[in-house]
Amino acid sequence: MLSYDPFSPEVIEDPYPHYRRLRDQAPAYYAEAYDTWFLSRFSDVWNAGSDRKSFTATRGVAPAQVMLGETVGMQPSIAVMDPAAHTEMRALIADHFKPGRVASLEAPIREMTRDCLEGLASRGAGDVVAELASHVTVRVSCRLLGMPIEDADYLVDLVTRFFTRADEPQGTSDDGTEAYQKMLDYLTEFSRRRRGADGAWSDVCQAFRAAEPGSSLSDEHMASHLFLLVTGATETLPRVFAKLVYRLWEHPEQRAEVASSPALIPDAIQETLRYDMPTQMLGRRLARDLELHGQRMRAGQGILFLYASANRDEREFPDPDRFDIHRRAPRIASFGSGIHMCIGSHVARLEARVMLEELLARFPEYEIDTEHIVPLRSEMHHGFAVVPIHV
C-alpha cells in the first residue's frame, strides 16, 4: 500500500521517486495523520490555482501550517488572503513588480554580481549561495523595499535560520522561531522609523499603506507584508541559482552552449525552475467539499499542491527527468498559478539572468566541489544550502 509522509527522512533525501508513485497510483493522496490531501499531477496543481471557490489561504499555506496547524510565520499578508480582499490588496502593489518597473534593478544587480565575482576570483573559490546568490538577492530586496543595505547580512541570516530545520524536521525549529520573531521586530521597527519621515516610505510600502484608508495600517501589519516579501524574495532564488550553476556544470555541453550564446540563459533558467523547484509544496484548506480522482475531500481539510512533482509529471513534460535547456516548457508550476501566482517572478528571472551572464562571461569553466555540497534538509525546500565553486 502506498504511503507518503513529507517529514520522513527518505522523502526529504530524495522526494522524486515518491512523487512518481503518487502521480501514478494516488493523484489525490490522503494522509490521515495530518488530515491533509496531496495533489501531485501537473494539471490538478495548475487548475487549483485558479479555483476561487474551493480553497482558502486564510489558515496558512506553508506545509507545516496546513498539516500541523503551525502558526509561526503566518503573518497577515497577501499570501494568506482570499478574494476579494486579496485581489484589491495585490492590485495595489502589483505595478511595482512588472517587468518595466523591475528593469531598473538590472544595473545594480550587475554591479553587485561583479563585486561578488571579484571576491571569488581573489580567493579562487567560494560558496555560490552565500557569496553570490543570497548576497545579491537580499540586497535587491532591501532596494525594492527601501531598507538599509547595511542590514542585508543581518536579514539574510535571519531568513536562513527561519527556514533551517532541526535534525528531525517537523516544521519551524526553535531557532527558526526565534529568528522569525527577530525579523518581525526588525521590520516593525523599520516601519515605525519610516512612518514619520516625509516621503521616506519606499514605493512598495506606500502602496500597502494606501490600502487602508486613514493610514490605519499599523507598524506590525506593515511588518507582516514586508516579512512575506523579504522571505519570498530571499530564500527561493538562491536555491534555484545554486541548482542552475550545478546543473550546467553537470552538463558541460549545455553549459558551453549557454556560455557561447547568452540568449539561451532564460531557457536554462526556465528548465532549472522546472527541474529543481526548491519549494516542494504550498497549500490551502478546503473551503467546501470537493471530489477529485474519485476521492471525496471535505471542507476544513488541508490540501497541499506538490509543485516539484507537478514539474516532473510525464503527462505534461515528455521525458521529465531529463535536464534539457532546449525544452522551452511553455508553462511550469514553479511560480504557482492563478490568483496567488508569484508576484516576484520577474525580479527572480532578472536576478538569475544577470548573475548567470556575469558568471559565465568571467568563469565559463568553473568547477564544483561536489564533496562539500551541503544539501537542505526540510519538508518544504529541497536543494542545496552550500555549493562550493572553484574559479
Ligand code: HEM
Ligand atoms: C525563483 C524564485 C521564486 C519562486 C520559486 C517563487 C515561488 C512562489 C510560489 C509558488 C508562489 C505561490 C504561492 C501560493 O500559491 O500559495 C509565490 C507567491 C509569492 N511570491 Fe514568489 N517565488 C520566487 C521569488 C519571489 C520573489 C523574488 C519575490 C519578491 C520580490 C516573491 C514574492 C512572492 C509573493 C509576495 C507571493 C504571494 C503572492 C500572492 O499571494 O498573491 N517571490 N512565489
